[in-house]
Amino acid sequence: MKLKFIAAALTALIPGMALADWPERPVTIVVPAGAGGGTDATARMLAERLREKFGVPFNVVNQGQGGGVVGINTIKSADPDGYTIGVIYNFAHYAPMGQADFNADDFTAIAQYNFDPAGFNVRADSEWNTIGEALDAIKAAPDAYSIACGGGCGGSWPIATATLMSQWGVDLSQVRIIAGQGAAGALQDMVAGGFDVVPTSVPEAGPLIQAGRIKSLAVFGDARLAAFPDIPTLAEEVGLELSLGAWRGVVGPMGLDQDVAAELEAAIGDIVEDETWQNQMSERGFGIQWRDADGFSEFMKSEEISVREIVSTLGL
Amino acid sequence: MVAFNSLMLLLEPSTMLVIIGCAIYGLVVGAIPGFTATMAVALLVPMTYFLDPVPALAGIVTLAAMAIFAGDIPGALLRMPGTPASAAYADESFQMARRGEAETALGTSLVASALGGIFGALLLIFAAPALAEISLSFSSFEYFWLACLGLVAAIAASNATPAKGAISLFIGLTIGMVGLDPVFGQQRFTFGNVNLVGGLAFIPVLIGLFAVSEAFRFGASPVARPEMLPLKPAAMFKGVFGHIGRLKLPILRGGIIGSVVGAIPGAGADIAAYISYAVARRLSPNKDKFGTGTVDGIVPATAANNAAVGGALIPATVFGIPGDSLTAVIIGVLYMKGLNPGPTVFLMQPTLLYAVFIAFLIANIVLVPFGFGAIVMFRRILSAPPGVVMALVIMACIVGAFAVENTTFAIAVMLGAGLLGYYLEENEFPLAPVILGIVLGPILESTFLASLAKSQGAFTEFFSRPIAGTLGATTIALVIAPLVYVLIKSRRQAT
Known part of the structure; x- marks a missing residue:
């Protein structure tokens, strides 16, 4: 009895050893975002399915403090024993902006399950009717327009817009990117005349688009969104094959046991194929994108390089 | 016809x-210090997965109304x-209760809460689109002045000397500065500690300031705890309607x-109550009694915080923009239940909405x-020995x-x-500021x-927008008027 206890204690202490029985107890999914938001919603949908698959609870723990810094740090510094994993999203900007020291190498990639393209929103009465007109105008006078970033200015939507502008040859160092009060706050501020452009996910802007207050000139994805068939893609409008926006995936701390990672990867792969889960996601306006562990790891590394370039040009 | 069909949906x-369950849950959670209405709703969200849209949403708004009132009891x-x-x-209500007028304080508060709600x-039902229109035209300039107004009110609403x-207030502002700054995302007062990057979180600070400090006070001088205040439920509505009238x-x-402040995104029931209290204090004929425990101070504020929930639901349903953190959670449930907030929901699913x-x-x-039931029960819970409580x-x-x-x-x-x-x-520093x-x-x-x-450094923009200009002028007048008054008075006395 005592021996058994010591063995169990040792197993807990030495990562990667004797994890064959994983999971023996509930698994914690750290969500670096507050309860009720988009990242939280997707994580809970995933957690529910993972519980069904493995027969132990997958408990969502929200740590949204400091724009996610606290939660991401919890994932990074967790024991790699498979009992703490996390949902992660665009995080490459934290390090160059001096907010936290996170690198793609700090995490074991498990799988990406979501991607939401950015939308380029302007006021309904804006003089721009196409993304091409908007980009040309901004290129001609980069400091004449104010562009809002919903949350942090290094986050997914402003970086997507900045990447597009840099491809168009806009002088990024002159562009005025201004912090707004969250996506909803920034959109409302734009309606009130405060901003010229507010990039967000299209579903976030949906109610105001339907109300005829704002228009979205382009969606930064491969195809038009089913829920917003009138918004053209960048490829259609300006011939740029770009896929820019927010992504979400599951990771563990560095050094996570390979077998555990593989089991989770396979399980999430099954979930992403599941039709009811897909419906649940699309009902709430979330896009689905699958990348396996290797693809996801590659993606995070390449994004780290490109985002950090943009951040330094913007001077954030 | 729509109203009738809607009522039928509710009478299932x-x-x-579900609604009754949520009401009781809301009252209990709201009555527990430190548990906010937002938290009560957030904790319920996972359960709404299993409910139909009408019971889920009706339950949540019921919970919100109950929890906001129940906060008055403790x-x-x-x-x-x-x-x-x-x-x-x-x-204010504690001072009354200490004088043995807990029944009047709570009874009046209850009726006023209901009326405000x-x-x-x-x-919400009749003027939703029009009011949302007003708050939708608020840009950062208007919010800036609203925040200034709030700061002025914070000092005006406190009982202590202005100093x-x-x-x-400055202690509060300092606490709010810890963490990532809201504009450039730079670390401030974090000392390299990752926990501080997230700042000093609002709810724990609130619980600490208001609840834990009370427990410490009890710990420091256990005998001198007059908190077990007498309450006779039977006498609760005595004289209440006189006050209400x-x-x-x-x-x-x-x-x-309450409705207007609630409808403004970012400002919720708490700010509504503060502003309403400050306004009442200025306009009341019994203003000298404020701070010593008077229903004149409780009633307008408690009506405002319940009205704020309805107000906050206006922009939430019309444009999908939350009026406060509570409605932000409610919007999440609206989406989850396929009632995507926006003007179209009024046309597409009016019965449900x-x-x-x-x-x-x-x-x-x-x-x-x-x-009333909650007040009676709360009393029973707190009849336990104070040490245990x-x-x-x-x-x-x-x-x-x-x-x-x-x-x-x-x-x-x-x-x-x-x-x-x-x-x-x-040391007699007020906590509310x-x-x-x-x-x-x-x-x-x-x-x-x-x-x-936005204005590229031009301060004139703070006044050139009509609403911002009005708010700005009001704020400045509020600050300057008392100073001018004091100055004139002292001149007169000098001559």
Whole structure:
């Protein structure tokens, strides 16, 4: 009895050893975002399915403090024993902006399950009717327009817009990117005349688009969104094959046991194929994108390089 | 016809059961210090997965209405606001309860809450699009002035000398500065500690300041705890309607202030109550009694915080923009249930939406009997030995702080805030301005810098927009008028 206890204690202490029985107890999914938001919603949908698959609870723990810094740090510094994993999203900007020291190498990639393209929103009465007109105008006078970033200015939507502008040859160092009060706050501020452009996910802007207050000139994805068939893609409008926006995936701390990672990867792969889960996601306006562990790891590394370039040009 | 169909949806037995369950849950959670209405709703969200849209949403709005009132109960009997929305006048009702007038304080508060809530609900039903229109034209310039108004009100609403009120306010502003700054995302006062990057979280600080400090005070001088205040439920409605009749106008004013402030994104029930209290204090014929425990101070503020929930639901449903953190959670449930907020939902699913609105109206009407029950039960819970109660309070505080933030650091923050609150109270510094400083500081900073960035450094923009100009002039007048008054008075005395 005592021996058994010591063995169990040792197993807990030495990562990667004797994890064959994983999971023996509930698994914690750290969500670096507050309860009720988009990242939280997707994580809970995933957690529910993972519980069904493995027969132990997958408990969502929200740590949204400091724009996610606290939660991401919890994932990074967790024991790699498979009992703490996390949902992660665009995080490459934290390090160059001096907010936290996170690198793609700090995490074991498990799988990406979501991607939401950015939308380029302007006021309904804006003089721009196409993304091409908007980009040309901004290129001609980069400091004449104010562009809002919903949350942090290094986050997914402003970086997507900045990447597009840099491809168009806009002088990024002159562009005025201004912090707004969250996506909803920034959109409302734009309606009130405060901003010229507010990039967000299209579903976030949906109610105001339907109300005829704002228009979205382009969606930064491969195809038009089913829920917003009138918004053209960048490829259609300006011939740029770009896929820019927010992504979400599951990771563990560095050094996570390979077998555990593989089991989770396979399980999430099954979930992403599941039709009811897909419906649940699309009902709430979330896009689905699958990348396996290797693809996801590659993606995070390449994004780290490109985002950090943009951040330094913007001077954030 | 739509209204009738909506009512039919609500009268389903299973829906009624869910609503009653949510009402009781809301009253209990709201009455526990440190547990906010937002938290009660957030904890319920996972359960709404299993419910149909009508019971889920009707239950949640019922819960919100109940929880906001229930916060008044511990405010009066323990001087710990159950929710931040009751913080503005917790001291006022506690002073009354200490004089043996707990029945009047709570009875009047209950009826005024219901009236304010009904006002908000009716406004939600009839004037939703028009009011949303107003708050939608607010840019960062207007928010900046609103935050300034709030800061002025924070000092004006406190009972201490303006100097002590201002010091409390600056402590709050300092607490609000810890963490990533809201504009450039740079670390401030974090000392390289990753826990501090997230800042000192609002709920743990609130719990610490208001609840833990009370427990510390009890710990320091256990005998001198007069908190077990007598309450005779039978006498609860005695004289209440006299007060309500006398205070018709302040209640109406509270309802209007509450709905408008609630509809403005970012400002919720707590700020509505503070502003309403400050306005009532200025306009009341009994203004000298404010701070010593008078229903004249409680009634307008408690009407405002219940009206604010209805007000906050207006932009939430019309444009999908939350009026406060509570409605932000409700919007999440709306999406989850396929009722995507936006003007179209009024056209596409009016029956469903109006069922939710009607449920909110009914919740505010039945608030009177339900709230009465909660007051009676609350009394029974707190008849337990104070030492046990305080231990339970501390436990609830620890659980609450951890549940909101999911970090053990939050518990440390809460205990630290408790020490701060204890020290401030012992030295007669008011606590409410601290809270307002924490809430308004980041808003003030980000709207000021964002506004300047937009106008490329031109200060004139703060006045060139009509609403911003009006708000700005009001704020400046509020600051300058008393100074000019004092100056003139001293000149006259000198000559």
